[in-house]
Structures are given as structure tokens and as C-alpha cells.
Amino acid sequence: MRIEFIPVDKDDTLMFIVEGIDATFANSLRRAIMTEVPVYACNEVVFYTNSSPLYDEVISHRIGLVPLTTPEGTDKDSKMVTMSLEAQGPTTVYSGSLVSDDPSVQPVNDEFPLLKLGPGQSISLNAECYVGYGKDHVKWQPGLVGYKNYPIIDVDKQRCNLCGECVKTCPTKILGIEEGSIVVLEIFKCTFCKSCEDACKRLNENEIITVRPMNDKFIFRIESFGNMSTKDLLNTALNVIEKKAERLDQLLNE
Ligand code: SF4
Numbered sequence: 083m084r085i086e087f088i089p090v091d092k093d094d095t096l097m098f099i100v101e102g103i104d105a106t107f108a109n110s111l112r113r114a115i116m117t118e119v120p121v122y123a124c125n126e127v128v129f130y131t132n133s134s135p136l137y138d139e140v141i142s143h144r145i146g147l148v149p150l151t152t153p154e155g156t157d158k159d160s161k162m163v164t165m166s167l168e169a170q171g172p173t174t175v176y177s178g179s180l181v182s183d184d185p186s187v188q189p190v191n192d193e194f195p196l197l198k199l200g201p202g203q204s205i206s207l208n209a210e211c212y213v214g215y216g217k218d219h220v221k222w223q224p225g226l227v228g229y230k231n232y233p234i235i236d237v238d239k240q241r242c243n244l245c246g247e248c249v250k251t252c253p254t255k256i257l258g259i260e261e262g263s264i265v266v267l268e269i270f271k272c273t274f275c276k277s278c279e280d281a282c283k284r285l286n287e288n289e290i291i292t293v294r295p296m297n298d299k300f301i302f303r304i305e306s307f308g309n310m311s312t313k314d315l316l317n318t319a320l321n322v323i324e325k326k327a328e329r330l331d332q333l334l335n336e
């Protein structure tokens with residue numbers, strides 16, 4: 083297996099090319115990242131006061147969806163963390179008002195609006211945060227992952243007359259003409275839309291440009307919700323897959 087990272091200028095995003103795996107493994111990695119990485123999220127809320135216009139259930143749901151930082155080494159046995167919230171109206175209450183009893187577990191951003199309080203209204207609650215998995219509820223999903231096959235773009239140089247139609251048509255603008263031939267500039271941006279093929283076919287009888295997927299090479303994009311870094315997400319998911327494979331091997335041997 084070969085991994086090559088693609089430079090991205092966003093801290094919460096990781097892009098890389100993996101070669102030497104099949105679609106089954108690619109999908110296992112995607113699913114492991116989204117559903118098997120343990121992270122903190124609020125799971126129960128104890129209300130002491132709520133005179134806001136929102137029901138307890140609605141506020142609990144909104145607090146549950148606030149992503150929480152999750153320290154390295156967290157697993158399903160990690161301790162519960164409590165966040166308290168007290169506010170008086172008139173005000174807008176943001177995630178930054180949640181006070182955690184563990185500084186390593188906090189809302190990833192202080193600016194998620196939770197509710198509005200009018201004059202004379204108040205709220206007082208304790209939110210109990212547990213470690214869970216995306217497979218049980220989306221509030222424990224630590225990010226988004228997508229992948230696609232790596233494209234192979236072939237141009238028949240003998241037949242290509244450099245008319246430039248494919249270059250003009252490509253919606254991601256990744257084709258160009260350099261030194262008398264068609265070149266692909268940022269291949270990982272190809273969407274397999276095949277507009278280049280269609281444009282060429284309208285003008286020529288033969289297939290001059292073709293786009294097809296590689297079946298053992300994939301382009302991944304991971305976006306973290308902030309619970310942990312994208313690299314930690316990837317490492318944790320790979321460890322999960324390794325442990326599951328070891329367990330399966332052990333069971334088969336028994
Ligand atoms: S449209 Fe076809 S013939 Fe024209 S430049 Fe592209 S590949 Fe060549």
C-alpha cells in the first residue's frame with residue numbers, strides 16, 4: 083500500500099491518495115472513520131430551570147450536536163464529563179457558555195447558538211457527556227469522509243488535433259494544452275463527468291480522449307468536525323480496522 087498526501091490549506095481537511103487497496107478496503111476505512119472512532123458528546127441533560135420558549139428535548143438535542151474535543155487515548159471506558167450551563171435573559175446562549183469539569187473536553191467552538199432567552203427567562207442545567215460511536219448516533223460522528231477512484235485520462239496523441247474543445251468543456255478546468263499535447267493539471271479534481279469525452283465525440287468519430295477509474299487507487303478527503311485532528315482520526319480508524327482483523331483471525335483460528 084502506498085499513501086501520498088495532497089497539500090490542503092485547511093487545518094480541518096486531509097486529502098490523500100492510497101494505492102494498492104480495493105474498493106472494499108476503501109469503504110471499510112471510510113466507515114471506520116465515520117462510525118468507529120470514539121469521541122465525546124452530550125448524552126443526557128438534567129434541567130434545573132428552563133423558562134425559555136424551547137422544550138427541554140429541543141435544547142438537549144442542540145447541546146448533543148455540539149462537537150466536543152476528545153483527548154488522545156479516549157476509549158469507551160473513559161470517564162463521564164459534566165458541563166454546566168446557567169444563563170439569564172435577555173441573551174443568546176452559545177456553546178461557549180457550557181462550563182466543563184474537564185478542560186480537555188470542551189465545545190470545539192464557542193459560537194454555536196443554543197437558544198435565546200427573553201427578559202426574565204433563565205436556564206440552568208447539567209449536560210452529561212459520554213464517549214460513543216458514530217454507528218450509534220450521528221452526534222458521535224467525528225467528521226465526514228469521501229473517496230473516489232483515481233482517474234486515468236488517456237489522450238490518443240496521433241488523432242488529437244488540439245482543437246481545445248475538451249479543455250473548454252471541463253467544468254473543473256483541469257485540462258490544458260502544453261507543448262503540443264493535452265495535459266491534466268490537477269487530476270484529483272476530476273469528477274468523472276465525462277464532459278471532455280462527450281465534447282470530443284461531437285467533433286470526432288473516434289474516441290480520442292477517455293476517462294476511466296483505477297480500481298486499486300483512491301483519492302480520500304477527510305473533514306474533521308474538530309473533536310480531534312484529521313491525522314488522529316485516520317490513525318484511530320486504521321487501528322480499529324487492525325484490531326478487528328486480528329480479532330477475526332483469532333476467531334477463525336479457534
Ligand atoms: S476535444 Fe478531442 S481532439 Fe480536441 S483537443 Fe480534446 S482530445 Fe483533442
Ligand code: SF4
Pocket residue numbers: 235251252253254255256257271272273274275276277278279293
Ligand atoms: S471527466 Fe469531467 S472533470 Fe474529468 S477531465 Fe473530463 S471533463 Fe474534466
